[in-house]
Amino acid sequence: MEVAIYSSTPYERQYLDEANKAENHKLRYHDMSLDMDTVELAAGYGAVCIFVNDKADAEVLEALHKGGTRLVALRCTGFNNVDLAAAAKLGIKVVRVVNYSPNSVAEHAVALLLAINRKVHRAYNRTRDSNFSLDGLIGFDLYGKTVAVVGTGKIGCVFAKIMQGFGCHVFGYDPYPSKQFEALGLKYATAAGEIGERADIVALFCPLTPQTYHIINSETLKRAKPGALLVNTSRGGLIDTEAVIEALKTGQLGGLAIDVYEQEADLFFRDLSSEIITDDIFQRLVSFPNVIVTGHQAYLTREALTTICETTLQSITAFEKNQPLENEVKVA
Structure with missing residues (x-):
């Protein structure tokens, strides 16, 4: 599956590439964060992968939907930056990393x-x-x-x-x-x-x-x-x-x-x-x-990065194969 990855860093790419050996997705890395100024970079990608400071509000999600995106994969636990109601209305699935380290x-x-x-x-x-x-x-x-x-x-x-x-x-x-x-x-x-x-x-x-x-x-x-x-x-x-x-x-x-x-x-x-x-x-x-x-580094250990990347890509694989999404986030 083609995946646009926002807010990616050099050290993170190393772990994503390693985890992707088992999943074989096409990963496209972007240094910038997701917002209305950068959402067009995801056009044609079935999934976007975002982090804590990326913006996935109703406007951004609408633009993603128009570009063909059907999955938002958070490589973190928190999901306060995603408008879940808007995602559900558009039919966009949202997954996260429930437990990493x-x-x-x-x-x-x-x-x-x-x-x-x-x-x-x-x-x-x-x-x-x-x-x-x-x-x-x-x-x-x-x-x-x-x-x-x-x-x-x-x-x-x-x-x-x-x-x-x-x-x-x-x-x-x-x-x-x-x-x-x-x-x-x-x-x-x-x-x-x-x-x-x-x-x-x-x-x-x-x-x-x-x-x-x-x-x-x-x-x-x-x-x-x-x-x-x-x-x-x-x-x-x-x-x-x-x-x-x-x-x-x-x-x-x-x-x-x-x-x-x-x-x-x-x-x-x-x-x-x-x-x-x-x-x-x-x-x-x-x-x-x-x-x-400190600059949001509490999660930054080898063990946590490995689990985050593996879990995120496994969720994308499950979506691609129409399998149950164990880490799906839904509107309460």
């Missing part, structure tokens, strides 16, 4: 947490300049601290288990309780307010939906324990960035470690080191010494 994202979240707490980023920059002063680098023991895991799917459960290993008190918050989470001997908060009252660390692992959009906002931050740390490796839209900036300024929020950003589509997955970044909110955010930002 929860360990990769959970472990990155732990790395971010350790780095922001123990000021690793600041210490690294200092020692490179032969500055070995320890002033301003005091952190706290994770042992005995309370961690709120918001979203207790596969990734949240792995993170919770790791935090238990540190000796933390862990509890969850999720409208859909997980038996796997409870099997760890962990309990859920009965109300959202408990997160702020109890948590020294809040880690987000929930999908971006209308219900979770800006779940971290000025009101939830006011109720947070002063000095709490916030970690987000899920979706940028979970956080109201301007509200977080205000909380950082007042010290209500003790630190922020994120791998995602609400307006990341204009920044992430490209080299902008020689350009002026005009996103003032992002520039303010990274100016804080108690903020760490």
Whole structure:
């Protein structure tokens, strides 16, 4: 099957080509993301393969449909960038990667947490300049601290288990309780307010939906324990960035470690080191010494990339052969 692959990177192509040896599709790689300016590149292709910051809204899907596309394959778990209702109306199938490597994202979240707490980023920059002063680098023991895991799917459960290993008190918050989470001997908060009252660390692992959009906002931050740390490796839209900036300024929020950003589509997955970044909110955010930002790399392990590429291409093969689509996403 002919597949137009958007937002592809050199390292990703290596894994896609390897996975494609078993599927034998015709892959056409594009560096640019999918939107109305680039959708014409998919004309004549039965499937398009997209990533987290590609746009598949109603207008783009209509254009894809006119060009002959009948399948949108997401090589990620989240699908908030796809208008599922519009896709269903047009008869376009949508598939995603339900499970690739929860360990990769959970472990990155732990790395971010350790780095922001123990000021690793600041210490690294200092020692490179032969500055070995320890002033301003005091952190706290994770042992005995309370961690709120918001979203207790596969990734949240792995993170919770790791935090238990540190000796933390862990509890969850999720409208859909997980038996796997409870099997760890962990309990859920009965109300959202408990997160702020109890948590020294809040880690987000929930999908971006209308219900979770800006779940971290000025009101939830006011109720947070002063000095709490916030970690987000899920979706940028979970956080109201301007509200977080205000909380950082007042010290209500003790630190922020994120791998995602609400307006990341204009920044992430490209080299902008020689350009002026005009996103003032992002520039303010990274100016804080108690903020760490990585560029949506939490999933980036060999194991995860292999599974993502194999699963995506297998779904395309299943579609081509009119077989059941195990990873299909439908309108709720």
